[in-house]
Amino acid sequence: MSLTDQLMTDMKVAMKGHDKVGLSVIRMLKSALMNKKIEVGHDLTTTEEQQVVVSQMKQQKDSLVEFQNGHRDDLVAQTKEQMAVLDKYMPQQLSESAIRQLVQQTATDIGAESKADFGKLMKAVMAKTKSQADGSVVNQIVKEVLS
Structure with missing residues (x-):
């Protein structure tokens, strides 16, 4: 339906x-x-x-x-x-640990290592998560991974 x-x-x-x-x-x-x-x-x-x-x-x-x-x-x-x-109509959201794993894998895949790669990594992760993750949560995890 x-x-x-x-x-x-x-x-x-x-x-x-x-x-x-x-x-x-x-x-x-x-x-x-x-x-x-x-x-x-x-x-x-x-x-x-x-x-x-x-x-x-x-x-x-x-x-x-x-x-x-x-x-x-x-x-x-x-x-x-x-x-x-x-x-009730929201899509199933990814857990924080799943987002963290996805961010780390994506960072490895695209070679993001420093804060200068923040925008590139955010764009790649948000494209993969589509509407399954809140952007502010992804933002926070990306900052942690790149620091």
Whole structure:
């Protein structure tokens, strides 16, 4: 079942269950998927769909940080609820140890040894992980490996 089909099914369940938060998040995600489809000009692949979900989750995390800094507890709670719904559609994430192993292997493969190779190594690792790893976690591990 494609993500779009899953969203349609979940939308019906949310409507019947009067789940306003769930319905709002599903509509937001459907809209983001449709915008991406229009942008690329073809039906989205599974990888592209996953990238859209990861992007939406990143936006929610960024919003959460801003709301916490602004002491907006009402919006913090609402954003956490939205993130919980969105988490159901997130692709399986790699563990930190798996990311570390991938970074070390990639560094060996491309010959990255110093901090000057940071950008090259980040690009190579992110291409391999696609949407299975958070960029900030990869960034931190790459810095540790290159230091």
